[in-house]
Amino acid sequence: MPRYHSRQLAEVLLAVLGIWLVVRRMPDYAASLYVTWSNSIPGQAADGPNILFLQSVHFLVGVLLGLALILARKPLAAWLSPAPTDASASTETLVAVGAAIVGIHHLAGGVVTLATQMASASHAVLWQGGVSVVVGIALFVFSVGFGRLWRLLRGHAGPSVE
Secondary structure (H helix, E strand, O other), rough: OOOOEEOOOOOHHHHHHHHHHHHHOOHHHHHHHHHHHHOOOOOOOOHHHHHHHHHHHHHHHHHHHHHHHHOOOOHHHHHHHHOOOEEEOHHHHHHHHHHHHHHHHHHHHHHHHHHHHHHOOOOHOOOHHHHHHHHHHHHHHHHHHHHHHHHHHHOOOOOOOO
């Protein structure tokens, strides 16, 4: 199994999350396009275009966030693993990167939900999106601390050498 340096591993995992954010809504959007276009009857007003607009906002915000994450992966990886070393990635780094990735996922999901809520002017999903954004920011900001906490819980008091 190849061994990655911690910064390289962080870059790879952030890029994978960015790719996932870009492609995860494609099937839903394609299904919405199909349903909207196949059910449209000439001369009949329908809610299809409104639903398609909301799906478009949802899809485009996710794509933009994924592309931004792919493009910003190097500075984010440098923040997650500030000291470039020749050592392989430690468990502490893996926990920190994992927590950051889950945080980014929640942040992105919350932003997408909030964007959809603004486009629909419905307050039904406001709390869901807001809480998701707060959880995402907290996980991302404290991800390095979670890695250190993991090391302490495992009983390693000194620097990580895994």
